[in-house]
Amino acid sequence: xxxxxxxxxxxxxxxxxxxxxxxxxxxxxxxxxxxxxxxxxxxxxxxxxxxxxxxxxxxxxxxxxxxxxxxxxxxxxxxxxxxxxxxxxxxxxxxxxxxxxxxxxxxxxxxxxxxxxxxxxxxxxxxxxxxxxxxxxxxxxxxxxxxxxxxxxxxxxxxxxxxxxxxxxxxxxxxxxxxxxxxxxxxxxxxxxxxxxxxxxxxxxxxxxxxxxxxxxxxxxxxxxxxxxxxxxxxxxxxxxxxxxxxxxxxxxxxxxxxxxxxxxxxxxxxxxxxxxxxxxxxxxxxxxxxxxxxxxxxxxxxxxxxxxxxxxxxxxxxxxxxxxxxxxxxxxxxxxxxxxxxxxxxx
Amino acid sequence: xxxxxxxxxxxxxxxxxxxxxxxxxxxxxxxxxxxxxxxxxxxxxxxxxxxxxxxxxxxxxxxxxxxxxxxxxxxxxxxxxxxxxxxxxxxxxxxxxxxxxxxxxxxxxxxxxxxxxxxxxxxxxxxxxxxxxxxxxxxxxxxxxxxxxxxxxxxxxxxxxxxxxxxxxxxxxxxxxxxxxxxxxxxxxxxxxxxxxxxxxxxxxxxxxxxxxxxxxxxxxxxxxxxxxxxxxxxxxxxxxxxxxxxxxxxxxxxxxxxxxxxxxxxxxxxxxxxxxxxxxxxxxxxxxxxxxxxxxxxxxxxxxxxxxxxxxxxxxxxxxxxxxxxxxxxxx
Numbered sequence: 001x002x003x004x005x006x007x008x009x010x011x012x013x014x015x016x017x018x019x020x021x022x023x024x025x026x027x028x029x030x031x032x033x034x035x036x037x038x039x040x041x042x043x044x045x046x047x048x049x050x051x052x053x054x055x056x057x058x059x060x061x062x063x064x065x066x067x068x069x070x071x072x073x074x075x076x077x078x079x080x081x082x083x084x085x086x087x088x089x090x091x092x093x094x095x096x097x098x099x100x101x102x103x104x105x106x107x108x109x110x111x112x113x114x115x116x117x118x119x120x121x122x123x124x125x126x127x128x129x130x131x132x133x134x135x136x137x138x139x140x141x142x143x144x145x146x147x148x149x150x151x152x153x154x155x156x157x158x159x160x161x162x163x164x165x166x167x168x169x170x171x172x173x174x175x176x177x178x179x180x181x182x183x184x185x186x187x188x189x190x191x192x193x194x195x196x197x198x199x200x201x202x203x204x205x206x207x208x209x210x211x212x213x214x215x216x217x218x219x220x221x222x223x224x225x226x227x228x229x230x231x232x233x234x235x236x237x238x239x240x241x242x243x244x245x246x247x248x249x250x251x252x253x254x255x256x257x258x259x260x261x262x263x264x265x266x267x268x269x270x271x272x273x274x275x276x277x278x279x280x281x282x283x284x285x286x287x288x289x290x291x292x293x294x295x296x297x298x299x300x301x302x303x304x305x306x307x308x309x310x311x312x313x314x315x316x317x318x319x320x321x322x323x324x325x326x327x328x329x330x331x332x333x334x335x336x337x338x339x340x341x342x343x344x345x346x347x348x
Numbered sequence: 349x350x351x352x353x354x355x356x357x358x359x360x361x362x363x364x365x366x367x368x369x370x371x372x373x374x375x376x377x378x379x380x381x382x383x384x385x386x387x388x389x390x391x392x393x394x395x396x397x398x399x400x401x402x403x404x405x406x407x408x409x410x411x412x413x414x415x416x417x418x419x420x421x422x423x424x425x426x427x428x429x430x431x432x433x434x435x436x437x438x439x440x441x442x443x444x445x446x447x448x449x450x451x452x453x454x455x456x457x458x459x460x461x462x463x464x465x466x467x468x469x470x471x472x473x474x475x476x477x478x479x480x481x482x483x484x485x486x487x488x489x490x491x492x493x494x495x496x497x498x499x500x501x502x503x504x505x506x507x508x509x510x511x512x513x514x515x516x517x518x519x520x521x522x523x524x525x526x527x528x529x530x531x532x533x534x535x536x537x538x539x540x541x542x543x544x545x546x547x548x549x550x551x552x553x554x555x556x557x558x559x560x561x562x563x564x565x566x567x568x569x570x571x572x573x574x575x576x577x578x579x580x581x582x583x584x585x586x587x588x589x590x591x592x593x594x595x596x597x598x599x600x601x602x603x604x605x606x607x608x609x610x611x612x613x614x615x616x617x618x619x620x621x622x623x624x625x626x627x628x629x630x631x632x633x634x635x636x637x638x639x640x641x642x643x644x645x646x647x648x649x650x651x652x653x654x655x656x657x658x659x660x661x662x663x664x665x666x667x668x669x670x671x672x673x674x675x676x677x678x679x680x681x
Contacts, residue, residue, distance in 0.1 A: 067579055103585050112582035119580075124573040127592050129670050138591075139581040174671045190581070 013082055014198055014230050015041040015064070020077035020098070022056075022063045029306035033059040033072065035254030038333065041198065046224060046231045048245030048262070050238060050277070054302055056254035057234045058120075061200045064232070065117050066102045074098050083114060084197055113143040116191040117200040121207050122184035126175035132159075132186045133171035136193050143194045158189045163219060181212035188219070195227060202234045217243055238281060242266060247339075250274050253302070253313040256333065260340040270342040272320045273298070312345065320346055349674055352667055360656055367656070371648040372419045375641040383411060385639060386436060409433060409642070422645070433642030437635065442646045445631065448531075450650065452521065453628040457612040459547045461605070464554040469601070472562025473594060479567060491556030499619040503549050507623070510545075518545045519624040546623050550616050558601060565600055569593035595669070602666050606659030613651050 022034035034056045041047050049057045062068045064079055079097040100107040116139075119125045126135055136155040140146060146154065152171070159167035162185040175183055184204060191199060201220065205213035217240065224231055233244050241248055241262065248265045250258040250273065258271040269275045276298040300317040303309060309316070315326035325345050333343045383405060390396075406412050410421040425431045432442035475484040510516040520527070521542055526535045569575065570593050578588045617629040628647060635643040667673045 065580055067576055069576075108582040108584060110582070112580055117577075117580045119573055119577055121573055125577045127574045127578070127595065128672055129595050130591070138578075138583065142582055174675070176672060177675070187577070190577075 011042040011044060013040060014043050014045075015039075015082070015232075016078070016080045017060070017064070018078045018080070020060065020063060020079060021075045022059050022068055022072055023075050024072045026071065026306075031305040032254050032308070033305075034063055036077070037251070037254070037256055039249055039256065039259075041230050041232055043197070043230055044224075044228050045247065046233055046245045048241040048248045049232065049234045049251060050236060050241055050248060051251035052236060052302055054253075054305065055251040057236075057251050058202050059254075060251070061117065061202050061232065061234055064097060064115065064200060065111060066097060066100060066107055067117075068102075081110065081115065081198075083110070109143070112139045112191075112196075113194045114196050115198045115200065116194070116196040117202065118184075118188050118191045118204045120203040122180055122187050122204075123207065125187045126183060128174065128176055131172050131174055132178070133173075136171075136186070136190045139190060140193050155189070155193060158193045159186070161192065161223065162186075162189045164189065180208055181215065184208060184212075184216055185219070188216075188223075192223065192229075196229060198230050198232065199224075200232045200234070203236070205240065206235075206237075213240075220244070238266075238277060250277070255313065255343065256341075257314065257343045258341070259333075264340055268340075270336060270340070270347065271344050272318045272346070273314050276317075276319070312343075322346075349667065352674060353664060356660060356663055360660060363656055364653065367652040368423055368649055369419070371645050371652060372422060374648060375645040376415060376418075378639060383436065405434070422642075426646075426649075432646035435635070435640055435643040437638050437640040437643065442643050445643060446628070446646060446650065449626060449628045449631050452626060453612060456543065456546060456550070456616075456625075456627060457608050459543060460551045460554070460612065461608055463547050463551040464558055465601075467551075468555045468558035469562055469598070472559045473566060473589060473597075475559070476563045476566030476570060476597075477589065479563075484563075487559060491559050493556075494552040495556040497552075499549055499553055499616065500622045502552065503546075503619050503622045506545060506549060518542065519622075521546075521625055546616075546619065546625055549619055549623070550612065553615075554611075561600060561604075562597060565597035566593055569597050599666060599670055602669065603659075603662050605665070606662035607655060608658060610651055610655045 017037055017039040020034055020037045020039075021032065024031040024033055037056070037060055039047070039049075039060070049060065051057050059068065059072070062072075063074055066074075068074070077098055081095050081097050083093040083095060095106070095110070097107065097110070126132065133152065133155055136158065137148070137151040140151040140154050141148070144151070144154070156167045156171055159170060164170050164182060164185045170178065170182070170186070175186070178186065184207075188204070204220070205216050208216060220231065220233075221244065223229070231244070233241070235241060235244075245262050248258075248260060248262050249256050250265070250271065252273050258265070258269070258274045260268075260270075265274065266278065269278055279296045280298060282295055298317055299319070303313075303316065309327075311325075311327040311329055312318070312331050315321050318326065321327075322345060329345075331343050331345045331348065333341050334347050335341050336347060383402070387402060410418045413421075422433065425433060430443070432446070434440075435442045435445050438445050471487055475487050478484050507518050510518045521539050522529075522535060523538050523542075526538045529535050572593075575588060575592050578592045579585075583591070613627075613629045613632065616627075617633055620627045620629050621633065628651070632644060632647040632651075634640075635647065663673075
């Protein structure tokens with residue numbers, strides 16, 4: 001991929017997703033939750049994935065973890081994960097996660113160890129009847145060759161890393177004894193306990209209040225900077241993307257519509273959908289100068305998931321709709337310049 | 349935890365009082381009592397009645413006094429002397445009549461529960477992760493058949509076939525040789541060879557019930573995010589199930605353990621009569637028929653008390669496995 005030269009010099013690839021398709025065969029029809037996604041994450045890189053609800057961003061994440069709820073299935077594509085350097089084989093080992101059974105031993109060795117995930121709802125992400133410490137040490141005991149006392153030490157140390165106040169005491173607390181922000185710290189600690197190469201964060205701050213959100217975002221940036229971890233950050237919040245990500249992937253209806261670095265997304269957006277998203281952010285100066293009374297929104301609604309649109313899936317809502325073109329052929333992802341790709345007929 | 353237990357025990361005291369009152373009212377409700385019935389029967393047959401003996405019994409249990417005095421006398425004897433009174437029908441103290449019947453009923457209840465749980469909890473878990481598959485429907489069907497067939501019918505069918513095919517008489521808990529023997533190891537062993545029949549028959553209805561409860565609560569829990577989170581740690585599917593959803597889905601079952609004994613006594617009576625078992629339910633049934641008021645009253649009181657104690661133990665067990673209950677009670681204080 002040309003994007004290898006992007007960002008802070010050439011870095012090794014960690015994850016390559018090629019033409020991933022995750023479909024749900026329901027009685028009402030097939031839902032193409034993920035419909036041909038290409039995505040790259042390099043080492044020590046933070047990639048933001050943005051889009052509206054139902055655009056398939058969470059399902060892309062779940063596909064990587066191979067935790068798609070039934071009847072969802074990966075029907076096509078590859079998820080190539082470059083495992084870290086292995087002493088035994090003397091080479092970085094590339095595995096295609098899409099090939100495994102979802103309960104496969106080899107997959108479970110990677111899950112929670114080299115790739116881990118932070119979920120949206122800290123309130124329900126932890127079992128209410130087990131202590132925070134138990135739920136963290138579980139992953140450590142599973143993936144590392146340590147005894148219980150050592151696992152406890154690692155867990156407390158990880159809790160301290162995520163800036164949990166009084167980690168020793170919190171270790172023996174139950175989740176319902178913690179506040180929302182503390183719970184999300186515990187969930188992050190759980191994901192980081194085995195020092196993963198890739199952290200998938202699926203809207204980790206959506207359920208938190210703004211102050212706590214800012215703290216958690218700071219924390220994640222710090223953690224990423226101090227380790228050589230990559231983060232795939234999934235959010236619908238462009239403000240968060242601006243703060244967190246280097247590269248941004250914009251998704252619409254299961255497809256990547258634009259992919260570039262964070263500056264180009266904000267200053268040089270190409271796809272009409274990306275422009276629409278940016279336009280819908282209220283600007284403080286406009287509000288102060290009474291320029292605008294209503295919020296800008298993208299016209300129309302996300303179409304029914306069972307519907308399969310001819311041509312570009314965004315054409316019914318697109319301000320730049322070209323009749324006879326956009327509703328006829330499906331646009332391909334076009335490389336506009338180094339590291340900037342867009343899926344739109346405006347550029348063909 | 350200690351605070352919780354003390355609180356919980358304190359709450360039992362007014363309940364026990366109410367229970368004793370209700371037990372007493374129930375045995376007083378039908379007109380007449382065993383003693384007057386008995387005297388009338390003797391007089392009608394033209395036999396002599398020992399007036400002194402009647403007088404003595406009347407006095408001892410205050411049968412000639414108003415109802416509240418009768419109640420006080422009854423409860424006083426129980427609390428102070430540990431005496432539940434005389435069973436008129438058996439001509440022996442109630443304590444003697446009840447003793448080993450209660451023990452056997454207990455044993456039956458415990459064995460039945462173990463049987464029901466070992467079968468239905470794993471099946472409930474299994475069908476919950478295979479919802480709407482053939483296995484799920486199969487066990488649902490078998491379960492409902494088990495639930496729908498009356499226990500006494502099943503008992504008769506089992507008795508018939510075991511006799512017709514194997515020449516076995518499965519009724520009773522003991523072989524005729526041991527029936528009237530005092531307790532010994534041989535008698536106990538003899539009982540173990542026979543007790544599985546009532547355990548099986550009494551258990552089958554409960555099995556379907558527990559499978560359904562387990563399946564429903566598991567389906568609720570499996571949807572929750574912490575299950576996905578547990579999977580994301582790399583745990584095997586079995587470890588995920590056992591440590592996460594099952595830990596919570598089992599709670600409603602634990603809290604239902606307290607009602608085990610009343611269930612065996614009220615639900616199993618017909619089965620136990622058919623199988624000719626010397627259990628509490630059968631004795632209670634006969635005592636009620638013959639208006640043997642002290643025996644019946646004591647039984648109702650004992651069973652009620654055991655239900656209360658059972659639910660106390662179930663609550664303590666629940667608090668032990670579910671921290672939300674433990675800490676909830678502390679916060680209330």
